Amino acid sequence: MRLPNRIVFAALAGLGAIGLGACASTAQTAPAPATRSIENGPAADYPIVLGDPFTIDGVTYTPVDTLNYDQVGYVTGDEPGAMGVTGAHRTLPLPSYVEVTALDTGRTILVRLERRGPMTNDRLLALSSAALTQLRVGEGAPIRMRRVNPPEEHRADLRAGREAPLRMDTPTGLLEVLKRRLPARGSAPLGDPRQTQVSGVVPTPGTIATLDPDEEAAVTAAAPDDVNEQPAAPAPEVLRPQLPMAVDGGPARAPVMVPTDPDGRFAIQLGAFAIRGNADRLAREVQGYVETSGSLALVRVGPFATRGQAEQALAKLRERGYSDALIRLID
Template sequence: MRSSNRNWLTLGGAASVLTSCGSDRAVAPPLPRPATPITAPAVADEPVKIGEPYNVGGKTYVPADPVNYDEVGYASWYGEEAIGKPTANGEDFMPSAISGAHKTLPLPSYVEVTALNSGRTILVRLNDRGPFSNDKLIDLSHGAAEQLGITGDGAAAVRVRRVNPPEQEKALLRAYHRAPARIETPQPLLKVLRGRLAEAPASPPPQPQAARPVVQTLPAVSSRSRPGASFDTSTPPIPKPAPKAMAPAKPAPAKPVSGGYVVQVAALSSQSRAEALARQIGAHAVAAGPVWRVRYGPYPSQAAAQAGVKAAEAKGFANVRVMANDAR
């Protein structure tokens, strides 16, 4: 087929030359339209960081550099709660970027993520560590989840395959744009991938997820003044849930009163995600305009609010804010 196309092009070119012979001046063929320029990338792919083994929640993760990584599992996503906070490789998190978090792949890496319910496949740039939940394979930014079509409250079954895309597509993702979507995965292959997911030894069905504390529960990244340095393994592990035999923690008040001080852990756009996180860490969720704030308190003074700071740190949240309680 390729050679026949060239023959037709040759015949067409010859006919064009013969036609132009009768005129005083041959008409030059139109010049190809220049490609749309890509703006300078906002972030860089160098240096690539792998890092040393690290421990979160009593489990050790060993970063590696597999060339042929291809796994199936469940994907969750995170967004507004981490705006402007640093990812594990030192970049500022942007919810609209097509990015993701993985426990062990190098940072950055590029992966194709396929939704096993629809076959839709997109290109994602990994720049963060997580999700630290045994039933999750990858955490996607809100922009990536939106492009993939999985922005519900639960987890979605996916395939994650490491790839080396063209430089132009890498540049698009580095500049916080979307790369073109891949051809949808055909149904026969989706059937095989779903079978792999069902056979996995630790593949529980998707469950509603709480908002992911992106940076606070991650191994801290070494200073930007030391490019390529390994991840710091000094981050305290997330405590395991208390045994059933222990007395339950004192429940937070259902209706927080105004006045005093509170310790704010996160601000989310989803009420269900905020309430799920509040239940998980023993705090409460408060509506504040278009967002829902997850808080400890109120406390009568800033000194008393340090108890909330310690409670947040025990749950894996660092650098939380003590602020005046504006609940109504």
């Protein structure tokens, strides 16, 4: 039997009122989660949401688009019903992607942040049951969490509810260094504070003007064979692979031993920096070069004539600890 239009409209209006009431109730207890879409296209990662500041047990958290987020802390289980290899974080944009390392094993996975949380100050990150299973950790396990920009195919895996491929395991020597930075409770930053100040898509000129691009940042990564002899270093520090030292005390040039071709169409990109001095230092360390893209300085190695040569160089760079390195096609 066909219902009169006025009855249908009244029913729809009632459902809409119930939905709005539920949203209002949720907003009072926790920030809104990111929209999750089963449609497996890049558009599902937008819009990126920050949201308003909120308070947990007297501590106020302000969501911010921090480019080089890198911290150690402890993990907890996410809310029941959290789907896929996903997580909850208090301040990073939703959605965004992070690598999470279990400090007891070095096992590292890729996680899509979709919700606000954890709603306790003692935990750095909340993971869904699927993420905890892939990482092979339980409640309160020590972790490292750093924001990354993964390839689109890995993003697509997570958006579809699948596991992304495991990342490279963190070496034992670096794990020991990370554990020394781990606080008894809560979390601690690892990254260069000069970079974490430059947040958002376009860094503000005022922020950049206050940073000294020639100021050296400390390095904490120690070689595995002497890690037990290294005293704990004060924060803040930058965690980077330790490079051989040249006679003059600076880092030795470390070519990837794969032939380059000035007319090649493939390059390895190691990072994008808001501070040109940081990009120049990394480029010298890996015998790479710097290209400018808008307000960012891109560090690349190459170019290479074939994708096969680029993949050889990528493998060598990732062995050195540059796990974010990616192959880029040169225009």
